[in-house]
Amino acid sequence: MIIDIPSTTTEAVNKKLIDVRKTGGVVTLGRVLTLVVCTRDGDNTEHVIDAANEASREHPCRVIVIARGPREAAARLDAQIRVGGDAGASEVVVLRLYGDLADHESSVVVPFLLPDTPVVVWWPEEAPPIPAQHPVGKLAIRRITDATDRENPLAEIKSRLDSYTAGDTDLAWSRVTYWRALLTSALDQPPHLPIESAIVSGLAEEPAVDMIAGWLASRLDAPVARHAGLLYVQLNFVGGGTLTISRPQTEITATLRRTGHPDALIALGRRETRDCLAEELRRLDPDEAYEAALAGLTKVTYE
Structure with a gap:
């Protein structure tokens, strides 16, 4: 009614x-x-x-x-x-x-x-x-x-750090929840090799990709590069070998490739705004991981 x-x-x-x-x-x-x-x-x-x-x-x-x-x-x-x-x-x-x-x-x-x-x-x-x-x-x-679809998404998401107050968040962060979970899960599998460097690639105007890069930079003691182009995250291990998660921009299935292991197909579609909003409403406490990812953006190299 x-x-x-x-x-x-x-x-x-x-x-x-x-x-x-x-x-x-x-x-x-x-x-x-x-x-x-x-x-x-x-x-x-x-x-x-x-x-x-x-x-x-x-x-x-x-x-x-x-x-x-x-x-x-x-x-x-x-x-x-x-x-x-x-x-x-x-x-x-x-x-x-x-x-x-x-x-x-x-x-x-x-x-x-x-x-x-x-x-x-x-x-x-x-x-x-x-x-x-x-x-x-x-x-x-x-x-x-929500920095997505703004006139300058990168500048928008980077400005969140200077204005950050406990309780702030951005839907660009919740859009990559499944990517972060998948990367964490993949790294929990042996062999547990140290990471030498990371590459995060995606559309230049997609702040969610920047948030993945910032999050990795905040967690890894290794350089993180942000590329504009195809959508993927690649982790390079010390001594050789890589772990890559890639997905065509408009599709819902991603491919996980790891040196020495068979490829795996994983459901990893772009999250709808309503799902991201519902996730953010689940917690009413400060999101320290989001704040750390914003700070991590200052360590990312843009190429």
């Missing part, structure tokens, strides 16, 4: 939420957190809401979407309440801010925060320079950004 409330106030929207809860049986009991999504009002808004809805099936929550409209428009608030099949396992409040109101996101969102539950903020598009100092970011214990 979708209820539109044009040209309204936060008080009127809250009253409508209570009415919907009484008549439809929708309650906030069992909501484990409040997810605030800060985005622009546009063609991508529905995709963002869909991703939040899917993530809420694993983490029942209240989703508050702050969609900023044109600044030149007259100041007004258009709201929308979504419950039932249109809201996953959550209740969704979409707040479209126009004109000067778009500069007051935190003031608009505060009345809708669930009491005594943690707040997570997600910026699916442009993120503030320092998320923890943004007015909405200050409300949250976890702040999620």
